[in-house]
Amino acid sequence: MSVFGRIVGWTAAAASLAIAVAYVVTHFSLESVSEVPGVDLVPLFLGGRALWEGLDPGDRMVQQEMWQRFGSGGPGPGMFFMPYPATAALLAMPMAYLGWSGLGHPHWVVSVASLALAGALAGATLRSRAAIPAALVASSLGVLAVCCLDVVPHSLELGQINPVVVLLLVAAAVCL
16 A cells, blocks of 8 residues: 555544544533433342342332332332343342442443444454554444434433443454
């Protein structure tokens, strides 16, 4: 590849990376995070907390009791959500360590970082050093593609765990 071609490749890589980072930073800021966990995050937290205490996370009475102790400011059990099974509660146990008031920001950060990383992994096609600019462009386009999906802001607002699932699926595909 000529020197001119390398310069063009690295310029395109830098520009696309800057655009992707700017998009993620401006559209997914911590200021938009609610102090109250999203409606989909509530049953995960309550189930994880119940399991942490050795209780049945799928029992409605346990969920209600957990809500009385830890929940506030959002829809309670029976209004908008159903308890998740024990397997989901097991995955949600680390959230129980954060506490109710500290749940929103870490979940938001992890979700947005997962989406950005999933997009980057989707575009990562490193085969040689010469392919680095093309891989950066593809990764940046992947980040923009994942983050521009209409469902992304909605799922983050609800407190869904879906962005983390997207990351795991993309990482598995890259590994395969």
